Amino acid sequence: MKNNCKLCWGISGILVILVATMGYLFIIRGSVIVSQDGRTAILMSENERNHVLGEMRGLLEAVQAITAAIVVDDMEAAAVSATSVGMVLAKNEDPAMMAKLPLEFKKNGFAAHTAFDSLAQNARDFQDREMVLEELSVILGACTACHAGYRVALEE
Ligand code: HEC
Structure with a gap:
């Protein structure tokens, strides 16, 4: 009985360590290496990279469309473009x-x-274009900050 329990605790301990390690690898660390240019390179398959870069080009298109909407003061058009790259994408x-x-x-x-x-x-x-412009400039700060720190590289 005593021995059995020791075994139980042993197995539980190993499981806890396993789950914690998997959590660290898959949730916190991700699949990364340090890139030659100093940024963190995320390792992806070719399909995954194409998917991410396609989404990125969609973000830039939305930024372009929102800027054009601000110029002509069309806040509905700005809203439609912004929604297309909102959380629906994620x-x-x-x-x-x-x-x-x-x-x-x-x-x-x-x-x-x-x-x-x-x-x-x-x-x-x-319906305030200056407010939208200010929000867009904050978003662009997030784009540039992420690009400064990360890039994508292909898995071996
Ligand atoms: C969470 C991080 C992150 C955010 C936020 C982000 N990007 Fe990116 N973006 C990346 C990474 C990583 C790449 C790939 C860069 C590389 O490999 O050199 C990339 C690449 C791109 C590319 C190049 C696409 C191609 O076909 O090569 C464009 C354009 C782009 N991003 C636009 C944007 C815009 C616009 C925003 C903000 C609205 C934005 N990104 C926000 C991480 C991000």
């Missing part, structure tokens, strides 16, 4: 790819998507 991400992203990267990404949603909401509620 909802259907592949869990296997998400596991490769470091926690900090995921937080930055979600923050950017959420910021687009709140830009859309404020554009509709306040």
Whole structure:
């Protein structure tokens, strides 16, 4: 009986360590190496990289469309473009790819998507182009901060 319990605790201990290690690897650390240019390179398959870069080009297109909407003072158009790159984009991400992203990267990404949603909401509620421009400039700060720290590299 005594021995059995020792075994139970032993197995539980190993499981706890295993779960903690997996949590660290898949949730906090992600799949990364230090890149030659000093940034953190996230290792992805070619398909995953194409998917991420495609989304990125979508973000830039939305920024372009919002800027054009600000120029002509069309807050509804700004809201529509911002919503298209809001949290809707982040909802259907592949869990296997998400596991490769470091926690900090995921937080930055979600923050950017959420910021687009709140830009859309404020554009509709306040119809104030200066406010939208200010929010866009804050979002652009998030784009440049993430690009300064991360890049994508192909898995071997
Ligand atoms: C959470 C991090 C993160 C955020 C936030 C982010 N990006 Fe990126 N973006 C990346 C990474 C990583 C790459 C790949 C860079 C590399 O490999 O050199 C990239 C690449 C790009 C590219 C190049 C796409 C291509 O086809 O090569 C564009 C354009 C881009 N991002 C636009 C944006 C814009 C606009 C925003 C803000 C609205 C933004 N990104 C926000 C991480 C981010």
